[in-house]
Each structure stands twice: as C-alpha cells, then as structure tokens.
Amino acid sequence: MSIWRPEFEAALELFASVSASVVRRGFAAPVLVGGAAVELYSGSAIATGDFDLVTARQDVVEQALQDHGFVKPRGPGSLTRGWIHPDLKLGFEVVGSALLDGRAEQARVRLIDASAGDRFAVISVEDLIADRMGQYASGAAPDMLAQAQTLFRLYQGQDDSYLDRRIREETSNDYGIDDIL
Template structure:
C-alpha cells in the first residue's frame, strides 16, 4: 500500500481489520465504494475525506466500535459517520445493497492491506459507471473527470459490461466513448 498517501494507507489497514472482524463473525464484510474506492484505484491521484461502504449498518458500526471508532459529537461535527482517533478520515454506511442491486457482486474485488488483512471494493467498471451516473444527474459535474481518470488508469476493464452499466446509470445518455478524450 506504499503508492497511497500515508493517512489513506493507514485507513485501509484499519478498514481491512474491521472487514475481517465482520467476516470472522459470519457477517458479510463491507464493500468499499465512492471516493475511497476512487482513491484506491487511482493510487491517491484522486483523494477522499471519507470511506463510504455498503454494509449491514448495525454490524459494521459494532465492528467499528470494537476497533476504537467513535461517532463525532459537538458543535460543527457531522454525526452520520464514524472516526478513529488516529485517522483524519471518516467511515459511513451509505447503503446495504451495492448500486441498488445493479452491480454484479461477482465482480467485487478483494484487496490485501499492508497489515495482511483483506477488504472488498466495488469493481472499477461499476465505480466508473456510478461516477458517470452522478455526472449525468447534473448534480456533480466533476464526476466526469473522475470517471475519465479512473478509466485511463484502469487495466483489463470489461468494456462490454462497463458500457451496459454506464448506460443503466445515465439513462442511456452516455457510454464508454464519453470517457475517451
């Protein structure tokens, strides 16, 4: 994990430990999505301030508490997520189903953290499609550039699958050709 900024690499290690804690309890581990997945796949070219995950919320939050995470409180603090005292990154459950069931769970990838623990993350094709969907909504114009960066950095993408997923996420308005500059 040496290609990443130090605080992100440290957060990945803790996330992997929490993931293995859940797996050891027979609970499906969380799946990393959003900005943290974009940072992971881009080698910290894209940076994030939080870790969004798909997980069973009660189990994930219990695992976070067991590993020293706290819910921030007080004036000016957001209370949706959790933080670890040693990290500057927050963790938050954003759903229980990966991309509303449209993503192929067989494509979820397993990563090894530097501490030897493992964690799951969204497939790059689905992450790019999600970025394109956010762009197409008009609410996040910067997501087109993120999708293009991820597309340019990713290897061995399944372009047929990604085309279908981008079309699903964008109401058929965009496709793989929109990623090419």
C-alpha cells in the same frame, strides 16, 4: 513504496481489520465505494476525506468500527452519521445496504489483501466509473466526468463491454464508454 498517501494507506489497513472482524462474525465484508474507492484505484491521484461503505448489516459493521476504536463525532458541525478514528483524519460511513441499489454485480466486487494479512472488499472499477457517470449525468456533480475519465485512463484490465452497459444503465442511456475515452 506505497502508491497511496500514508494516511489513506493507514485507513485501508484499519478498514481491512474491521472487515476481517465482520467476516469472523459470519457476515459478508462491507464493500468500499465512493471517494475512497476512487482513491484506491487512482493510487491517490484523486484524494478523499471519507470512506463510504455498503453493507446489509450496518449494526455489525458499526460494532466492528467501535471495537476498533472508532467514535461518533459529537458537537456542533460534526458528522452525525459517520464514524471517526482518533488516529485518522478520515470519516467512515455506511451509505447503503445494497451495492448501487442492487444494480452492480456482486461477483465483480474485488477482494484486496492488506499488508497485515486481512482483506477488504471494494466495488469493481467498472461499477465505480458507471456510478461516477451517473452522478455526472444527473447534473448535480459535473466533476464526476473527470473522475470517470481518470479512472478509465489509470486502471488497466476493465471489462469494456460490462462498463459500457453499466454506464448506460446509470445514465438512462445518455452516455456510454465512448464518452469517457
């Protein structure tokens, strides 16, 4: 039995297939970040409506999305930057070319095996928590503190020293690991 809601698990499988296509073309797999990474690590305790991706090769990833049946929404009120698959209710969008603007350690990116045998890359839980804390510290996203706390509570095995350093970097030293305990 899966720990994720069915539509999210289906989207993960499709993302793994898209990622495998990108890798077969000789490029690095896109990295899952943002709300979808939160949902992944929280076992769907925190749900998302989109998949945010980071890749240095947006053109290659978007071609792979198209090859897998994704389309750009059209018409009034549609997302113009993202991609939608007709069978999914989740949008996919490339949101950056460098993981947390180059502040995250690429070596900490996790590779996850999907059930069909493909793999996908996801930001480390430490960098994800630090990102949530950075958004919280900005004052623009007060709900991000709860997300960071939930991720910290649910996920086992994080590197607390790295996590504290990354939180301090993302929050201009205003917060640290003690603020999410």
